[in-house]
Amino acid sequence: MGSIEVSDDNIQFKQSLLAEIAEVLDARSALLIAKNYGGKRVYFPARPKVGCELSALIGHDNAVKLCKYFATGEALSRGAEFEVPVSLFGSRAKIHRQIDKMTQSGKSGAEIAHALGVAHRTVTRQRKRGKTQMTPTNQIDLFADD
Known part of the structure; x- marks a missing residue:
């Protein structure tokens, strides 16, 4: 806590x-x-x-x-x-954006729920909306502007 x-x-x-x-x-x-x-x-x-x-x-x-x-x-x-x-501690939209960002960085649902102080169900529902797809953190971005 x-x-x-x-x-x-x-x-x-x-x-x-x-x-x-x-x-x-x-x-x-x-x-x-x-x-x-x-x-x-x-x-x-x-x-x-x-x-x-x-x-x-x-x-x-x-x-x-x-x-x-x-x-x-x-x-x-x-x-x-x-x-x-x-x-x-923030609007629903802000929390959803944070869930999306943390999912993209490879965090588990439990880690996200604990860090944001939301129910695990909130994280699961946001992920199911299709806006958040978990990507491997070791994958090279072929289209990066580096």
């Missing part, structure tokens, strides 16, 4: 989940969650344990506060799942 440093607490979030997290906790925690879970489905337990992934990311006190906030109805006993938006 990567890390992110945030110094400005006046960030406005367009995505409602991240806006809610920023309101309940702070912008730094919302950004950490977006950076580490963007494009993924994440589970917030009803009662996070010390040292769990969420506690390690945003601190145990913040994890407890966040999970308590989202624990309503059935989630009171079992927790809740959320889709964390990825668009905070």
